[in-house]
Amino acid sequence: xxxxxxxxxxxxxxxxxxxxxxxxxxxxxxxxxxxxxxxxxxxxxxxxxxxxxxxxxxxxxxxxxxxxxxxxxxxxxxxxxxxxxxxxxxxxxxxxxxxxxxxxxxxxxxxxxxxxxxxxxxxxxxxxxxxxxxxxxxxxxxxxxxxxxxxxxxxxxxxxxxxxxxxxxxxxxxxxxxxxxx
Amino acid sequence: xxxxxxxxxxxxxxxxxxxxxxxxxxxxxxxxxxxxxxxxxxxxxxxxxxxxxxxxxxxxxxxxxxxxxxxxxxxxxxxxxxxxxxxxxxxxxxxxxxxxxxxxxxxxxxxxxxxxxxxxxxxxxxxxxxxxxxxxxxxxxxxxxxxxxxxxxxxxxxxxxxxxxxxxxxxxxxxxxxxxxxxxxxxxxxxxxxxxxxxx
Numbered sequence: 001x002x003x004x005x006x007x008x009x010x011x012x013x014x015x016x017x018x019x020x021x022x023x024x025x026x027x028x029x030x031x032x033x034x035x036x037x038x039x040x041x042x043x044x045x046x047x048x049x050x051x052x053x054x055x056x057x058x059x060x061x062x063x064x065x066x067x068x069x070x071x072x073x074x075x076x077x078x079x080x081x082x083x084x085x086x087x088x089x090x091x092x093x094x095x096x097x098x099x100x101x102x103x104x105x106x107x108x109x110x111x112x113x114x115x116x117x118x119x120x121x122x123x124x125x126x127x128x129x130x131x132x133x134x135x136x137x138x139x140x141x142x143x144x145x146x147x148x149x150x151x152x153x154x155x156x157x158x159x160x161x162x163x164x165x166x167x168x169x170x171x172x173x174x175x176x177x178x179x180x181x182x
Numbered sequence: 183x184x185x186x187x188x189x190x191x192x193x194x195x196x197x198x199x200x201x202x203x204x205x206x207x208x209x210x211x212x213x214x215x216x217x218x219x220x221x222x223x224x225x226x227x228x229x230x231x232x233x234x235x236x237x238x239x240x241x242x243x244x245x246x247x248x249x250x251x252x253x254x255x256x257x258x259x260x261x262x263x264x265x266x267x268x269x270x271x272x273x274x275x276x277x278x279x280x281x282x283x284x285x286x287x288x289x290x291x292x293x294x295x296x297x298x299x300x301x302x303x304x305x306x307x308x309x310x311x312x313x314x315x316x317x318x319x320x321x322x323x324x325x326x327x328x329x330x331x332x333x334x335x336x337x338x339x340x341x342x343x344x345x346x347x348x349x350x351x352x353x354x355x356x357x358x359x360x361x362x363x364x365x366x367x368x369x370x371x372x373x374x375x376x377x378x379x380x381x382x
Contacts, residue, residue, distance in 0.1 A: 006368055009375075012321050013340035020237035022250055027228055029254050034221060034261045 098159070105166035112169045124169055131162045206272075213273055217264045224264075228257055231274055235281045241337040242285045244326040252288055256281040275348075282338070282352040289330065324374040325367075332367035335360050340367075 113121050138155045145151060209230065215223035235256055240249035259280050267276055325336060338349035339360065350360040 005372055005376075009321075009368060009371060010340055012318060013325075013336070014343070016241075016318055016322055016325075016341050018237050018342060019233035020240055021233050022236045022253065023246070024250070026232065026236070026250055026254050026257075027225060030228065030257045030261075031221065031225070033254070033258045034224070 098163070102159075102163055102166070105163065105170060108170055109166060124165075128162070128165060131158060131165060134158045135162065209273055210269070213264070213267065213269075216261070217267070224257075224261055227273070231277055232257075234274065235277055238278055238281050238337070238342060239285055241322075241325065241341060242282070242334055243289070244333070248285075248288060252281060252284040255284040255288070259284065278342070279352050282334075285334075286353070320375060320378050321371070324371050327374065328367055328370055331355075332363045332370060335363035336367035336371075339364055 113124065116124070135155065135158045138151055138158055142148065142151045142155065209227070212223045212227050212230075216227055232253065236249055236253045239252040239256070240246065243249050243252060256277065260277055263280070267273070325333060325341075328336060334353055335349055338344045338352060339346060344352070346357045346360040346364070350357040353360070355363075
């Protein structure tokens with residue numbers, strides 16, 4: 001319910017100027033705006049298609065370039081490890097030569113480790129554990145993405161690390177004399 | 183009258199009151215021409231309505247610069263949306279709705295509203311040039327100091343005569359909220375104006 005004050009307020013409000021001229025002419029700004037043809041809000045279909053093709057092309061090119069950079073070290077593998085490249089493909093099986101070399105070194109591992117002190121053996125076993133865990137995890141990832149070239153390459157590299165570690169262990173222990181060698 | 187309605191910007195004196203149409207039929211013809219991208223007809227419509235649109239924007243924003251921006255934005259939007267105007271409502275009502283949207287959009291985009299209130303409170307800025315005098319000027323200044331929601335409803339309902347339903351529709355609020363905001367506006371105005379002897 002309105003009070004006397006409300007009524008007086010309403011009467012006064014109705015007397016407030018409703019028609020107020022701006023201090024400056026606003027038309028020139030409006031005229032400029034409406035004279036400029038509005039930009040089409042949507043790109044034409046052919047432009048959208050071209051953009052998609054360009055995006056996919058650029059993306060593919062970058063990926064190819066990047067993967068090319070990643071693969072590069074494989075071609076520079078030392079002659080002693082060339083066999084690692086053999087038959088490593090989408091099914092991520094290792095080459096026969098690699099398997100023979102690894103199996104031989106693995107068989108010698110226990111004998112080699114036995115020649116070392118407990119501390120040195122602990123360090124080497126820890127390093128081997130790291131490499132083998134990496135191999136396990138990369139293999140698990142490859143089960144999900146069998147054709148992922150990056151994963152294949154990482155697996156190859158991890159196997160190579162393992163092989164080099166095994167060889168280093170053999171080299172380290174070759175000159176260590178055991179009590180029963182005397 | 184046709185000559186008056188279609189006169190160009192160069193013929194229009196700065197500060198001149200907006201020209202009032204004598205016939206809704208004349209306005210309807212201008213709208214039809216403007217719908218066909220006749221910029222001259224649209225300029226005539228601008229001349230007819232700029233006063234009320236600018237006044238509404240000025241009362242709602244309480245800021246000359248923002249009111250000018252909102253007025254321009256409203257007319258530019260009206261030009262682009264003219265094809266959608268079917269004449270179901272008055273052209274002025276349709277234009278006011280666009281202007282209210284421009285004001286609300288601008289206030290949503292920036293926090294200048296809050297800054298503006300702060301400035302008004304701090305430095306007691308120069309009163310807006312609204313053409314009001316005496317007691318009415320006190321009222322206009324008090325309205326300008328109202329919080330945003332209460333001010334918008336008071337301007338649309340008490341000053342421009344829109345019903346609560348129409349004001350609520352323009353502001354995107356419920357009619358009940360509009361009534362509550364009007365009550366709040368009156369209470370706040372009473373606090374301010376009674377101290378100035380408005381009630382005597």
